[in-house]
Amino acid sequence: MSQVKTTINRRSFLKVSALAGGGMMISFSWLAGCTPTPEEVLTMPKEWFELNSYVKIGENGTVTLMSPNPEFGSNVKTSMPMMLAEELDIDWKKVIVEQADFYPERFNRQFTGGSQGIRQGWKPLRTAGATARQMLVNAAAATWNVPANEITTEAGTLHHKASGKKAGYGEMASKAAKLSVPKEVTLKEVKDFKIVGNSKKNVEGLNIVTGKPLFGIDYKQEGMLIAMIVHPPAFGLKLKSVDDAAAKSMPGIKDIFTIKTLPDDYERSAFDTAAFTELVVVVGNTTWEVMNAKKALKVEWEEISDSTMVVNGWGGKETVKIPKGLESTSVHKAKMAEWASKPGKILRKDGDPEAMFKKAAKVLERTYTAPYLAHNTMEPVNSFAHVMADKAEIYGPTQAPEFVRNTLTARLGLPKEKIHIKLARMGGGFGLRAYGHHMVEAAVISQKLNAPVKLVYSREDDMTYGIYRPTYSATYRAALDENNNLLAFHVKAGGIPETPAHANRFPAGAIDHYLAEGWEIESNITIGAFRAPRSNFIAGAEQSFLDELAETMGKDPIEFRLELLNRAKTNPVGKDNDYEPARYAGVLELVREKSKWTEAQSNVHRGVSAYFCHNSYVAEVLDIVIQNNKPVVQKVYAAVDCGVVVNPDAAANMGEGAIVDGIGNALYGELSFENGVPDKNNFDKYRMIRHSEAPKSIEVHFVKNDIDPTGLGEPLFPPIFAAVANALYKATGKRSYTQPYIKDLNMSSFKM
């Protein structure tokens, strides 16, 4: 058991509790059964007693738990309340989960991204649950006149063994709510968990399968207008003039105007990314009418000039150059090849790699590249906004309400506390919704109209006004002696506009002579976080290269990695190595066992890959079989070490999804540019993985340990790219260096 200090300030939340009372959606935990038995139906209490920001208990014992973080499909709306419920010691069947509004004074870190929700919520949420439990215990102790430490709790019941006294939480709730908050509470040990570690169904399940209005795009309010934007058709263009005469007179159209979302000299945060700050806006009664009017607009565009902007990002203030020009993928490719051949910026150097490459008997050198990717969340970008003279209400999909609120404050001229952001369930996020330009656009439009408005992007707007995964390149070199011993390792990785290099990750620390370099090329095409940023490319490149290197050295690819990890564990090279070799080796050993790697199967072509990111370790084995001259992904095995797994079945679901997502992007994902224009604008051109292309089965195995939980939404995604490449090589005899791999296949005798 561990003692933790509570940091819950009671006065601050009592003062504001009336404001935060009603969330938008209420869910019930009995959703496992579609037709609940009478015992399963929760009765609403007459009165709620708030024990802290996260916990309300009714006089009848029903419990409301607030889910603080925005939900984009990683199921935090179930798993975060599970952490509260565990320490509160209640019956999960008595729980109602409510989505919290953005309320930083009440809730810890309301940000969904970087696979950090569970990791960073672990202590605060458990502490909140334990604090509420202790207050109920203290209330019972005072009522029964017995020492608090003699009272035990179980499933929402308080019990004093010596006197035989018993009470439900509901009976003590009103008293507990009046007590002072304990300064210190005790958290449970992992072995005593009853809820955490036992799969619970998605609390929103029934609402999802019955089509309830859960998403921002479903929102409607009396008097609400629909707005759509017209943005420049190419990166590198801006608005010159609009002729809206024909469009304005079309049925259902209320207004057409232009907006400027951010002043040119605005000091942006890292999440204010937006290529187009001047937009044409069409406002009308219905989406269909607005879509039609958009087509009738005559807009002229002109090229932008070179400019700079100040971005206040993670690393402090930075002046970013935005070059003019209409960029094309063919030019990007030539530039990237040129930069890959020049020395880069040295990011890490151990030993004397140059000398080793000079004396090498053999050098293996390979360059890997990948294109831009669009997020393509199934729910297109949208947001509701109602900006009034003295306050603003915003409701829509966002992973990062805190960042957008700062921008809204600056742009609307309203104080922070007057901007109320409600967190809609998101129809996918994948990093896109960390960026808040859509909310700023909706708010600026609403302010201008002085009316509630819902901004909706068409799929085409969504795909062509993106904040894309950048295009990358990585060149790997390995120096070998005449006996195929590894002498030195060199990675030089770059991209437009950022390098994907993680200089201190594996195999850094495992090789005496090591060099990591990076390079970056400026661009006016906007990029941003995309499921496991940078890792989503560099893992595939690195793990493909290690596969080929192992083959060149005549070693089994798993054994080769384990040898390197053993070196990093027993005698690490350099410092700041950003991984624990033993846990890394652990997932490779687990996947080797689960996949029966050592037992070769005829006609099954296997690829292995492993990676560490977002504080978690993953190893994957992917099996391909050839059917009708077509490679088919038959099975994927994943071994994951992410510490304690809060909700195992949901965790497996997310792992399966990341694997399917990765296979899809590795094989098909690609966005190219021609004179600044994205070459795809909808799903007829942008190939997404579909049912028949998904693996026939996936096994996700978790390493069992008591380590505090780490990331899970992202870590299974990056390594799968190399598992695909390495298995395809076994199947086809040709290595793929360029994503998407479908292009290599279509040029071979195999088709996909």
Place this chain on the structure above:
Amino acid sequence: MAIFNLTINGKKQQVDVDPATPMLWVLREHLDLVGTKYGCGIAQCGACTIHLGDIAMRSCLLPVSQVGNQPITTIEGLSEKGDHPVQKAWLEQDVAQCGYCQTGQIMNAAALLKQNPNPTDEEIELAMNGNICRCGTYLRIKAAVKSAAKASSH
């Protein structure tokens, strides 16, 4: 604008709209049935799937003027309490991640099972191939379709 008399989820509904308006927007914005989702607008993703009679149909390309007398079922009308075998199977398998595409997947699966109560894996893949799930829940969808088929045959 023109008046259309529609039968949706067993209920008579009248709307006064541009005849070219796709059923997707009639449902979502004129009748407040938002379980039918907008995903692509060009019948490529399946998020907007409804039943026209017993047939799964992409409502984003179906003009209201083409519906005529055919009854329409949306996710809101698939069952009264969310207890259609396909919905139950979805909950059993805990299929959803973000959940946005799932109503379209469910409508498509329900129509498939009506036509073919015992589909093979290949038949499921083929029938469901027009419904994209960006979260990648395809395996659970397949498991749910199979479990719904099994439940219905008992």
